[in-house]
Amino acid sequence: RKSLKIGMIPADGIGREVLPGAKAAIQALGSSIPTTEFIDLQAGFECFQKTGTALPDETVEVLKNECDCALFGAVSSPSRKVFGYSSPIVALRKKMDLYANIRPVSSVAPIPNEQPTIDLVVVRENTECLYIKEETQTVGERGIETRATRLITEYASRRIGEMAFKIALTRPRKHVTIIHKSNVLSVTDGLFRETVRGVPTLPGMNGKYDGVTVAEQLVDSAVYRLFREPHIYDVMVAPNLYGDIISDAAAALVGSLGLVPSVNAGDSFVMGEPVHGSAPDIAGKDIANPLAAIRSAALMLRQFGYGNGAARIESAVDDVIREGRYLTPDLGGKSSTSEVVSQVVKRI
């Protein structure tokens, strides 16, 4: 590979302020990774307001045809219904078939290389559940009635299950917890649960996952236990919506959404994305925490085979957190976004 082409989609709000930090961190790796080329791409609610579409075809074309991977910032949601608007991040995940949203949530151990207190990863199915956005509206005797379809397939449950087991194999505890609500949704969540459970016994697995233990938890009590006993979790695998909620819940455990990275991963493309939103209340003030975006860049690089580069970025971020001198206000600090970025870059 001669060079690495990275699509940059800052989208809205603080997405625009944190993505430059991710770029700076990658550039700081210098020649230890291939030459990188950054391609700026449009998407988001502001893009919708300007152009009438939240996800221009061109963005998808360039990602598919020219980019090796991408970084996404964050997207704003209209506070009132806006005709024709549809979330570009949900569309991107689907169009690029980025079927797994991998969200590691870990605290920083006080001493480097020690085991952190919180250390789990949410593996979220990224293409179906209520996110297929099949909704209808009718008028009945008692007024408006609306319906949404929640889709759970064996195919998608199996591939996210395999992803979860694969990730578990790379972790010391090798433990998978399946999140579901099959006491109410016996058909859809029943299928999810059984399919994920069945992954180790699929033809061709040959005992590959023998060392992995499996548990399950109803989504309501999973959120409860996440706060009471977070150490019981290692890899949490969940349908789309539960994964969305659980990863935000887990983020609260490590002090700030501004610390939690993710990658949207498919079989042939990967897109890093901080878990936080566009945070309109703090946008434009240079106080957004860039660490989630920087960590997302590292995850993206690792997914891509550049584990060493990823580790250098991650340990620079950990050092900055551990030192506690250069932190944004969400972590109780007084530093600006750009100051934190330059401190990370210095340590890479």
Added chain:
Amino acid sequence: RKSLKIGMIPADGIGREVLPGAKAAIQALGSSIPTTEFIDLQAGFECFQKTGTALPDETVEVLKNECDCALFGAVSSPSRKVFGYSSPIVALRKKMDLYANIRPVSSVAPIPNEQPTIDLVVVRENTECLYIKEETQTVGERGIETRATRLITEYASRRIGEMAFKIALTRPRKHVTIIHKSNVLSVTDGLFRETVRGVPTLPGMNGKYDGVTVAEQLVDSAVYRLFREPHIYDVMVAPNLYGDIISDAAAALVGSLGLVPSVNAGDSFVMGEPVHGSAPDIAGKDIANPLAAIRSAALMLRQFGYGNGAARIESAVDDVIREGRYLTPDLGGKSSTSEVVSQVVKRI
């Protein structure tokens, strides 16, 4: 009213151990409420295993025709798919049209009558959303495909919205937060959001809710903020599934699910129900926390007009928690269920 007939449905696991405590607390009120009569009724997973139905017709008949109100314990969920089994609590809510699940979550202030740190109430829509259990299964090219329908109607959103505003009026902060995910579910959650927002301007309201402020929050960030800034919430109104998750999340804030009560309320019937589950791991050991069930009895009585009796039970519970001498293991104590019950009864 000459006497009060209360249907008692312990159902499974610790449901059977905590409901006697609720009964004892009501009985301790003596002649300050009408004579009470308790009618034992069957339901639950064990009932299903014995009789082939989780909710016998007789239970529903007796509730409808003979009881003024009811107390429900907790129900077990099979860990594997069991043909023909369907959750009796979900069915009961629907059959009795108990459309609101009201779940107050508050901590106990160190000094009586002081403002507690955590003080919110989840008002959960109780009859629709994914809980209508319309699920289908087909086989496609890539294997099994399943679908569930999520129903949100104007009618149900309006009545739960009214309930939330009514409850807000009785509280010092008078603040309603609407929980939704309309950035993905623009039709269904859009309807929920707009309908609840529209409640104060419905014909006939005449400024009734003028003092109530309204905010909204996406469900994922609502869970995050619940942990980071719980004080921002007063009344949280949510569609069924989000309400289920959020009330468990809120329970984590006050130390134990074993403390959180609820009532399932309709226009003409009310059923108290602790928020916790049947906890098979600790069932039969006389260590389950009876306080959620006892508080549910108090809520039920208040909903019914016996506010003084309810307050006496509640302050006895608060005293026991405040003293900290008689607590079950979930709260770090060593007391048995029965010991806690007798300490509460003594203080009523």
